[in-house]
Amino acid sequence: MNKPTLAPVAVLLVVLAVVPAFAANTTINFLVSALIVTLAAQGWNLLGGFCGPFSFGHAAFFGTGAYVTAVLQSRYGVNAWAGFAAGIAAGAVVGGAIGWLSFRAGLRGSYFALITLAFAEVFRIVANAVPLTGGATGLLLKLDVRPANFQFASRAAFAWIALGCVVAVLALSIAIARSRLGAQFAAVRENEDAARALGIDVLATKLRAICLSGAVTAAAGGLYAQYFLYLDANIAYGSWISVEALLAVIVGGIGTPAGPLFGALALHALGEATKLFAGAITGIDLVLFGLILVGAIAFAPAGIAGSLHSLSARWRR
Amino acid sequence: MYTPSIIAEAVVNGLLTGAVYALVALGLTLVYGVLHIINFAHGALLTCAMFAVWALSDGLGLNVYLTIPPLAVLFLCLGYGLQRWVIGPASHGDDGNTLLVTLGLSIAIENGLLAAFHADTRTLSGDAAFDVVELGPMLLSRPRLIGFGVAVLVAVLLWALLAGTDAGKAIRAVAKEKMGASLAGIDVRHIYALTFGLGCACLAVAAGLLMPTFYVNPRVGNAFVLVAFTIVVLGGMGSVPGALLGGLLIGVVESLGGLFLGESLGQAGIFVLFILVLLLRPAGLFGARA
Amino acid sequence: MSLLQVSGVTRRFGGVIAVNNASLRVPEGAIVGLIGPNGAGKTTLFGIISGFVTPSAGSVSWDGADITGLPPHRRAQAGIARTFQIVQPFAGLSVVENIAVGAYLRHPARADATRIATDIGTRLGLGPWLDRPAAALTVAGRKRLELARALATGPRLLLLDEVLAGLNPSEIRDIIPLIQAIRAEGVTILMIEHVMQAVMNLCEQLYVLAEGRMIAEGNPVTVCADPRVIEAYLGHGAAARMQSHA
Numbered sequence: 001m002n003k004p005t006l007a008p009v010a011v012l013l014v015v016l017a018v019v020p021a022f023a024a025n026t027t028i029n030f031l032v033s034a035l036i037v038t039l040a041a042q043g044w045n046l047l048g049g050f051c052g053p054f055s056f057g058h059a060a061f062f063g064t065g066a067y068v069t070a071v072l073q074s075r076y077g078v079n080a081w082a083g084f085a086a087g088i089a090a091g092a093v094v095g096g097a098i099g100w101l102s103f104r105a106g107l108r109g110s111y112f113a114l115i116t117l118a119f120a121e122v123f124r125i126v127a128n129a130v131p132l133t134g135g136a137t138g139l140l141l142k143l144d145v146r147p148a149n150f151q152f153a154s155r156a157a158f159a160w161i162a163l164g165c166v167v168a169v170l171a172l173s174i175a176i177a178r179s180r181l182g183a184q185f186a187a188v189r190e191n192e193d194a195a196r197a198l199g200i201d202v203l204a205t206k207l208r209a210i211c212l213s214g215a216v217t218a219a220a221g222g223l224y225a226q227y228f229l230y231l232d233a234n235i236a237y238g239s240w241i242s243v244e245a246l247l248a249v250i251v252g253g254i255g256t257p258a259g260p261l262f263g264a265l266a267l268h269a270l271g272e273a274t275k276l277f278a279g280a281i282t283g284i285d286l287v288l289f290g291l292i293l294v295g296a297i298a299f300a301p302a303g304i305a306g307s308l309h310s311l312s313a314r315w316r317r
Numbered sequence: 318m319y320t321p322s323i324i325a326e327a328v329v330n331g332l333l334t335g336a337v338y339a340l341v342a343l344g345l346t347l348v349y350g351v352l353h354i355i356n357f358a359h360g361a362l363l364t365c366a367m368f369a370v371w372a373l374s375d376g377l378g379l380n381v382y383l384t385i386p387p388l389a390v391l392f393l394c395l396g397y398g399l400q401r402w403v404i405g406p407a408s409h410g411d412d413g414n415t416l417l418v419t420l421g422l423s424i425a426i427e428n429g430l431l432a433a434f435h436a437d438t439r440t441l442s443g444d445a446a447f448d449v450v451e452l453g454p455m456l457l458s459r460p461r462l463i464g465f466g467v468a469v470l471v472a473v474l475l476w477a478l479l480a481g482t483d484a485g486k487a488i489r490a491v492a493k494e495k496m497g498a499s500l501a502g503i504d505v506r507h508i509y510a511l512t513f514g515l516g517c518a519c520l521a522v523a524a525g526l527l528m529p530t531f532y533v534n535p536r537v538g539n540a541f542v543l544v545a546f547t548i549v550v551l552g553g554m555g556s557v558p559g560a561l562l563g564g565l566l567i568g569v570v571e572s573l574g575g576l577f578l579g580e581s582l583g584q585a586g587i588f589v590l591f592i593l594v595l596l597l598r599p600a601g602l603f604g605a606r607a
Numbered sequence: 608m609s610l611l612q613v614s615g616v617t618r619r620f621g622g623v624i625a626v627n628n629a630s631l632r633v634p635e636g637a638i639v640g641l642i643g644p645n646g647a648g649k650t651t652l653f654g655i656i657s658g659f660v661t662p663s664a665g666s667v668s669w670d671g672a673d674i675t676g677l678p679p680h681r682r683a684q685a686g687i688a689r690t691f692q693i694v695q696p697f698a699g700l701s702v703v704e705n706i707a708v709g710a711y712l713r714h715p716a717r718a719d720a721t722r723i724a725t726d727i728g729t730r731l732g733l734g735p736w737l738d739r740p741a742a743a744l745t746v747a748g749r750k751r752l753e754l755a756r757a758l759a760t761g762p763r764l765l766l767l768d769e770v771l772a773g774l775n776p777s778e779i780r781d782i783i784p785l786i787q788a789i790r791a792e793g794v795t796i797l798m799i800e801h802v803m804q805a806v807m808n809l810c811e812q813l814y815v816l817a818e819g820r821m822i823a824e825g826n827p828v829t830v831c832a833d834p835r836v837i838e839a840y841l842g843h844g845a846a847a848r849m850q851s852h853a
């Protein structure tokens with residue numbers, strides 16, 4: 001990560017770590033939702049920001065993580081933590097499968113965006129229809145508050161776990177950005193032919209990116225299931241999460257390790273603020289999100305992280 | 318039992334619906350063929366047009382087919398303005414950006430409609446949906462027959478416009494060789510916006526044809542847009558005849574799929590078909606180059 | 608035994624036969640030139656050697672082993688590095704990051720790759736631009752970047768596709784000793800070049816491709832006097848006309 005953005009990120013993380021100890025439940029709810037979206041967005045960023053392919057269907061991974069975590073517990077009596085781990089693995093597998101099919105077929109750009117969207121929709125329709133996932137009525141996880149069961153009496157504990165996941169993936173993203181793998185991702189993103197000529201296996205590199213990405217976004221889904229203890233197909237595989245994951249990255253700063261965190265927090269804060277002002281009008285916050293997406297691309301393509309970077313660079317001079 | 322006449326009726330009904338799908342896809346493929354961008358806001362704009370038809374027809378009591386000409390003109394202008402002053406400048410000429418900008422627009426439009434009209438599903442009052450015509454052993458819906466006729470007519474008109482008029486020639490020139498067209502004195506930004514406007518006008522017509530037998534809610538466009546993408550990919554991105562054939566084919570597939578598999582899985586069938594086409598024949602079934 | 612051997616390769620694009628039954632061999636340690644008029648099929652032949660273009664017929668062998676079906680990245684790993692005639696920088700990365708992508712091929716650690724990239728960049732005169740975005744480079748700078756990146760992969764064979772094109776005479780004078788130095792370090796070079804002064808200076812062996820066919824080979828002086836070569840460049844009957852003027 002660029003040195004100038006490191007300081008604000010550190011400050012932000014400390015604040016986020018301290019807040020749950022004192023905050024009211026509504027604030028913690030807000031924080032947990034924002035952190036879950038951050039995690040999903042971090043997953044999106046590992047693929048779209050680092051390696052290039054834009055997905056419009058990250059719900060496919062989020063939902064898989066959520067359902068595997070929940071179904072293994074409720075139907076097969078698997079321990080919740082084990083279910084969470086299995087959910088993350090399943091996200092990687094689904095990522096690998098979708099990636100293998102579409103990258104091998106040479107799909108890129110808009111085509112890749114569309115096929116990921118279609119996969120997520122197929123998953124949604126199927127999850128809405130089959131009994132395993134509870135069909136249209138959804139899946140309710142039994143309330144059984146024990147840490148060994150990944151359920152906590154205090155919401156703050158959950159917020160810290162979500163924050164822990166976000167920090168872990170942040171560290172992972174920074175490490176990748178500074179490694180050979182990161183250079184290979186960037187090379188594939190910038191120019192596939194040149195990457196090939198320099199000995200990079202483009203297909204394998206993209207598959208690594210999408211597996212990682214799927215796993216991280218699936219972790220977000222698993223957290224969602226454990227926190228809200230309820231899932232249905234429109235939550236788990238709904239387009240809302242595909243959109244928020246992508247939007248948080250674009251607003252926060254695409255391809256930067258801290259971008260998803262900035263973006264998700266800013267968007268959620270904004271969403272709350274609109275709800276405060278526009279009250280009960282449903283959809284008004286999303287209208288704003290849509291316009292922000294357009295505006296971000298028009299006026300701030302580098303996102304919050306990029307603006308911070310150039311701001312602090314100017315400061316030093 | 319699936320008697321031959323039931324199947325034949327499903328096929329014919331599929332063709333009738335397919336023609337309107339084709340019209341939606343036509344707008345999409347036209348924009349892709351000329352601007353080389355995927356307009357992700359296509360579905361949301363269709364929803365918008367359907368609400369407009371509903372408002373004019375149910376609110377003001379206008380005959381639904383009479384709403385089509387003014388709305389087509391309005392959407393032509395709307396599309397022109399969107400591309401010229403919003404999508405074009407905001408994307409900085411980058412395809413990935415265009416995709417995201419149109420995604421942003423679709424989110425804004427869809428939820429704007431949600432805020433304005435709530436999530437309720439609305440249909441036109443009156444019983445146009447039950448107005449049937451007997452054709453041999455088959456009972457066919459009159460509005461769908463009209464829809465088929467008008468959709469085909471519009472497709473032919475569009476083709477004639479592209480083939481015969483100066484504007485059409487300019488559009489084709491830009492589609493083929495943007496740089497050359499620009500050197501020849503064609504205002505590329507104007508042509509882009511015009512093409513986008515034509516694509517939106519197709520949506521207005523499609524909306525007028527759909528409303529008598531269909532419903533509208535703020536999310537209805539999503540279903541259509543994926544169907545339209547499937548058609549466009551099937552027919553070969555940018556190919557006008559491909560969109561027509563693809564539309565008819567998808568209409569029949571959906572109709573037969575619904576007959577044999579039931580509604581909800583029939584819906585998944587479209588996406589699976591879409592995925593298969595992208596994976597196996599990304600250049601389209603009819604072989605046009607992508 | 609030659610390091611690279613191309614045997615009877617043919618490549619069609621629709622109706623066009625870009626390369627037609629062409630063969631060449633490059634001995635280890637040599638600098639070999641490949642010349643020919645525009646559209647002769649030189650870049651396509653490079654594509655076949657580096658694995659970007661699959662030949663319709665014929666074979667390529669490397670260090671005695673057949674590599675005709677090997678994908679490009681595996682060939683790069685085996686030691687074949689190419690530059691692109693139409694430069695392909697990683698536009699969003701800095702110059703040193705561009706070169707480091709090449710260096711990572713044989714040096715997994717970031718510190719090593721960055722050090723090697725800095726060394727090679729400096730050596731090729733990109734020192735002042737190392738931390739600038741590659742997109743900010745001039746044409747000459749981009750040509751050097753192509754060369755630097757390929758060199759950073761630590762190749763045994765460098766395929767240079769018109770790295771001198773678009774450079775002015777003084778830039779060409781600067782870069783020729785660099786190519787000689789690279790060769791002196793044991794890197795074998797096969798270069799496509801239109802700048803005859805450089806070809807005559809550098810190459811000990813020359814191949815001439817015209818309309819997809821290999822029409823001449825040998826040492827540069829004899830090849831350039833070959834009537835078939837003169838005709839290929841100047842049109843039918845040119846050799847005879849030059850003879851009669853002489």
Ligand SMILES: Nc1ncnc2c1ncn2[C@@H]1O[C@H](COP(=O)(O)OP(=O)(O)OP(=O)(O)O)[C@@H](O)[C@H]1O
Pocket residue numbers: 620623624625643644645646647648649650651652692
């Ligand atoms: N991908 C392709 N598709 C179709 N035709 C191609 C393709 N690549 C090359 N050609 C054709 O093959 C022929 C040889 O092209 P090539 O680029 O190999 O020539 P060259 O010798 O490198 O020319 P130059 O000196 O201009 O670089 C040309 O007629 C070209 O148009």
Ligand SMILES: [Mg+2]
Pocket residue numbers: 649650651692
């Ligand atoms: Mg060439």
